[in-house]
Amino acid sequence: MAINKENNIPLYTQLMDLILDEIESGKLTHGDKIHSERELAEFYSISRATVRQAISELEKQGYLHKVHGKGTFVSNKRMNQELNGFYSFGEVIEKEGKKPSNKVIDLSLREAGVGLGKIFNIDINDTVYVLSRIRLADGEALMYETTYLPTWRFKDLKKMDIEKFGLYNALKNIYSVELSSADETFYPCILDENDEKFLNITPGDCGMILERITYENNSVIEFTKSIVRGDKFKYKVHLKTL
Missing domain, CATH: 1.10.10.10 (Winged helix-like DNA-binding domain superfamily/Winged helix DNA-binding domain)
Structure with missing residues (x-):
């Protein structure tokens, strides 16, 4: 040509x-x-x-x-994620023919404070789990996540269970969670030196911040903030006429 x-x-x-x-x-x-x-x-x-x-x-x-x-x-082909229904990171990666995994950096407890107290509708002195982990596909780091979970719903949550089963499978298998819906917010960001610690990026690269609030019936049971590599994902929404 x-x-x-x-x-x-x-x-x-x-x-x-x-x-x-x-x-x-x-x-x-x-x-x-x-x-x-x-x-x-x-x-x-x-x-x-x-x-x-x-x-x-x-x-x-x-x-x-x-x-x-x-x-x-x-470059590697971006993974295409359609936002027309509930999904998990593992499902997205498996559809691309890759093996999903997660590396748990830390699982700790903290007081909810005003912000998380409002999200979970709990007292500011109530405790929440703070889960930090790296999400990988075929061993390649794609996103860094911080997840907050209310301790009243997930007593004695263990790091080894999350590493073994993945978060959602652990919540379903151990705590019989029934996820009903989720709200997600996306906005762009510039990745920096802190992101470089967990993701194979160069400071200044473009990324996405993904925030998810997950519900079980009318109760919020998860709030996750993900730092996503902009060169690895693209998101698609199907729009219907009114």
Whole structure:
């Protein structure tokens, strides 16, 4: 395929389509290095500025990433999560043909305080569990989560049970939890040095913050705040007309 300079489609868009076609067809796969800006400019007889714009857009969309001093490479395909019903991290990862796992960093107790007291509708002096863990797919860290759980509902919750079964399976198998609904909020963030401790990222990378409040009937039984790698997930919502 070639770039048509007589076409009213911008040249950088045409180049993006050509590179995307190679990725979608499998000619370029994860980890492959693409041609340099100079090589692409010479091959297609376009300016390096046009090539740079196309590559920049594909980086923003998560198809490519640059490695300083080495070049530009094809990124891992983002995992697609549809937000049309209740889901768990493990289910999403298994649909992608990968093995989910979680590394529990800490499980401790603290007083609810005003914020968590309001979320769980409990006294500010009541205690909650604080669960910190890393969520992985095939051993690769994808998100860092902090989960709060009310102790009145989950007495004697143990770290080993969460590591063995995963959180939701542990709550269902041990405490007979029946999850009824959840509210989720998403917003973008810039990952920093603290996130670098848990995720294989470079400070300044884009990420997502996901906050989930989970209900059992009318009671809130979980509040989770997740730091999600922006290069690994994309979220999809199906909208219906009224």
